Amino acid sequence: MDICCDLEVDVNGEEIFFVNKEIISSYSSKIGKLFGKSKGATRNLKVIFHDFPGGAEGFELMTRFCYNNGKIEISPVNVSLLFCIAHFMDMYKSVSGMHNLIEQSEKSLEEMRYWTWSELLVVLKQCQDLVPVANSSGLLDKCLDSLVGRLAFASETSPCPSTSSPDSSGIRLSCDTRSTESLRNNFFRATWWFEDLAAFNPYLVKRVIKSMLSQKFDHSIISRFLFYYQKSKFVTAASEEKQEIFEAAVDMLHSLDWRAVSCKSLFGILRVAQNLSISKCCRNKLESMIGSQLDQATLDNLLVPSPVWTNYLYDVNLVLRFLKSFLGRGSVPLAQLKKVAGLMDLYIAEVAPDPRLRPSKFLALVMALPDSAGDSSDGIYRAMDMYLEVHADLSDEEKIRICCGLNYEKLSLEACNHLAQNPKFPSKSANHALLTQQSKLKSLLQDTNQQKPFKDSPCSFVETENKEKKDEACEQIVLYAGKLDLSTENEKLRAHLQGMQWRVLELEKVCRKMQSQMAKMMKSRLSSRNNARSVSRLCS
Structure with missing residues (x-):
């Protein structure tokens, strides 16, 4: 029919x-x-x-x-x-x-x-093509619950917890006596599913990660998967798909605890982003994550080439945004602040010779961190010296503005000496260095004059320590009073420095006399002890 x-x-x-x-x-x-x-x-x-x-x-x-x-x-x-x-x-x-x-x-x-x-996995892969019906019907939730439940069970049966360091192997044995083979096996137990889930599209991976977070999965393992996912998908993805994959990975990494995300890996995908037209929101998330752990970065990480539409050799604006994110966390531990300050000294010295770097950008780098971040300004001074050498055509006003970023109080005696004789720096900075040097010498002489030998301390040790300080002060005074060609306005300063030199010489005489007296006292004390020992032996 x-x-x-x-x-x-x-x-x-x-x-x-x-x-x-x-x-x-x-x-x-x-x-x-x-x-x-x-x-x-x-x-x-x-x-x-x-x-x-x-x-x-x-x-x-x-x-x-x-x-x-x-x-x-x-x-x-x-x-x-x-x-x-x-x-x-x-x-x-x-x-x-x-x-x-x-x-x-x-x-x-x-x-x-x-x-x-x-x-x-077959069912979940089919669900990728059945959205939104698979989503509205509840099928996707059922499959994801089953998938994540199995991963959670596999994680619980692993004998070792995952490490909190994102740059480590992901699973660390609690016993150091375990073999390397066991470590490899435990790492595989934590990451065996990476390749299988990397076949999913960005939407499905987002749903998987969301379910994992609700099940309290280790954030460091999730972050490792996301870096693996982005890298593996890029191999076969078309150019128009790469942006979607990249933004999905960054968005999911941003939802994790940033302390569990590898700073090194973030810099790796940042370089990938240079060739993609990612959204501003995505770029801000990536830069915020990097900035939050800038103390873990290296100089090579920061030396990112500038975009093609700018004239700089390196992307200085990117580093300034990193610093803004780093300081924007609120109260930053002093140890991390000092570490970033040391890193910035290296970075500023690296970008200073760039002839296309504008004075305003150079000064912004110098003044980005608070004064409490660094113990010494010598590194900044050396960078300024290189910058002024390359930018010799700057006006005195621009040079003075740049020198405003230098903390003279944190310059060493050698740096102050060099600056005062450096023709690349404006005279105002040289005078400031002289005044700072004068203050340091006064302090050094006061400390030397106030130091007295302890009762039980060897005189030679105290004398040697004091003499080294006085010699240093005297040497610096000679340099300033003899080698510098000071103007008439600074004649008073010359006279004062010469007076300080005379005072150091007088202190040396006093200390030599004190040394002689202490030596006699020590000799007399040793002689008395020897006599006492001889008497006690005779008595015995």
Whole structure:
């Protein structure tokens, strides 16, 4: 008996099917509602679907179910597609007491806990193409719960917890006597699923990570997976897909505890971002994560080439944004602050010879950190010296503005001496260095004059220490009073320095006399002790 095909169905523009409306509507409430009780004699019945799950293949699978009296073999290979079709077509109707397609597919999904890992992956990969039906029907949540539950169980059965350091191997043994082979095995137990989940699209990976976070997964392991995911997907991804993958990875990393994210790996993907047109929001997230742990960076990390539309050799603006994020965390531990200060001294010295670096940018780098960050300004002075040498055409006003970023109080005696005789620096800075040097010499002489030998300390040690300080002070005074060609305005300073030199010489005489007296006292004390020992021996 021929079956009348009175319904034309256009499936997603892929293919056109001619089916029997009565048979399809007996299982699909959606078709029944569309055409009501229209008789088969009615012609030109047509329906167009734009988002039918599975496209033409899915519609053909549904018709096979309907034309076979509601019977079809359901397995992990097709359950996700049938489940989504059933919800899309409202197939909760049954004929002749048979279970409808929704009930049959749900019953199959109840066996999910007995599926193999491979079968579960097959279902999830199919869900990628069935969104949003897989999402709205609850299928995706069921599959993700099963997947993450298995990963959590595997993590719990691992004998060793994961380490908190993102740059380490991910799993560290609690006992140092374990073999390297055991360490490798434990690392594999924590990361064996990386390759399998890397096959998912960015949307599905986001859902997986969100579920992992709700299950309190180790953030360092998640971050390692995300770096692996971005790197592995880039190998085969088209250029237009790379941006989506990159932004998804950064967005998920930003949702983690930043302390568990490897700073080295962040700099790695930052260099990848140079060739992508990522959104400003994504770039800000990446830079914020790097800036928050800038104390873990190296000089090589910071030497990022500048964008093609700028004239600088290195991307100075990027480093300034890093510093802003670093200081924007609030109260920064002093140890981290000093570490970043040392790093910035190296960076400023590296970018100073760039002839295209504007004075305003150079000064912004110098003054980015608070004064409390560094113990010495010698590194900044050397960088300024290089910068002024390369930018010899700067006006005195610009040079003075640059020198405002120098903390003269934190310059060593040698640096002050060099600056005062450095023709590249403005005279105002040289005078400031002289005044600072004068203050340091005064302090040095006061400390030397106040130091007295302890009762039980060897005189030679005290004298040697004092003499070294006085020699240093005297040497510096000679340099300033003899070698510098001071102007008439500084004659008073010259006289004062010469007076200080005389005072050092007087102190040397006093200390030599004190040394002689202390030596006699020590000799007398030793002689008395020897006599006492001799008497005690005779008595015994």
